[in-house]
Amino acid sequence: MNPAISLLMALLLAGCASALPSPGKSGRQPINTGAQVINAGLPSPGQAKPTVFPAPVISRPAVPANIYQATSPASQAASVEPMMETDERLTIYFPPNGTEFKPDPGTLKQLDSSLPVAQRVDVVARTDADKPSAADEAVALKRALNAREYLIRRGVAASMIYIQYASAVDFAGDNSTAFGRSQNRRVELVIQ
Structure with a gap:
């Protein structure tokens, strides 16, 4: 081996081995x-x-989102309402590949009491897919959009709704069982 290359290698290794000074x-x-x-x-x-x-x-970690609706300062100032003490999380489950947003009566009752004082609603849609795919992403998006439209029909301002969707991530249950997969096909509404 060339002595110049050997010397260069030795200098590089010595430089990598030295400790960095503390701040x-x-x-x-x-x-x-x-x-x-x-x-x-x-x-x-x-x-x-x-x-x-x-x-x-920061009250909660930032959630990456695929779609955001911006709020204008004027619309925020126009609606000064009492804030909720804590975030409320409601979960709506779906049949396989189902996208129709139909909360059960208990969830409807909770929505009716929480939405009037909400400052923000995060719609988080998930699927039970094992691997991410375009088809499952489309299912998750459709679930999120249907939930958003449902909330708008119930009087929630579109500017207060933030949606996020993904497939094959953030499992709530064991995806290797039928029950676990049924827990993973969901939309979570985080009401703040």
Whole structure:
């Protein structure tokens, strides 16, 4: 082997094996500590210290969504209603490949009491597929859209409804059993 290549390899391995300096020793501050957010730019000599802002309060993890309806500031200001104390989660189950949104009477009663004070409704549609496919994605989307239309007919503003759908993910039950698959064919309404 060429001695120059051997030397280069040895230098690369030595560089990879050295430990990185800790943030405290280098004088750099972490950008996001979880308690505060610090302006990422370090000050130059003679400049003021970085601006420190309080971290945003997040009540629940962000949910990736395929379709969002935006809310306008005017529509938010126009409807000031009492907020719900906690999120309410209602689940509606479907037959195989079914997309018709038909809540049972108990769920309807809960909807009637929760929707008037809701500030936001997340519609989360899932299927019982083993592998993601375009056909199952279409079923999940149709379930979500049917739930959205149902809520709009019941008086919920379209701007308050956010939908998410996916196939072959987020199983609620054991997908290897018939009962588990029946628990996975669902739409969850998260009312906030």
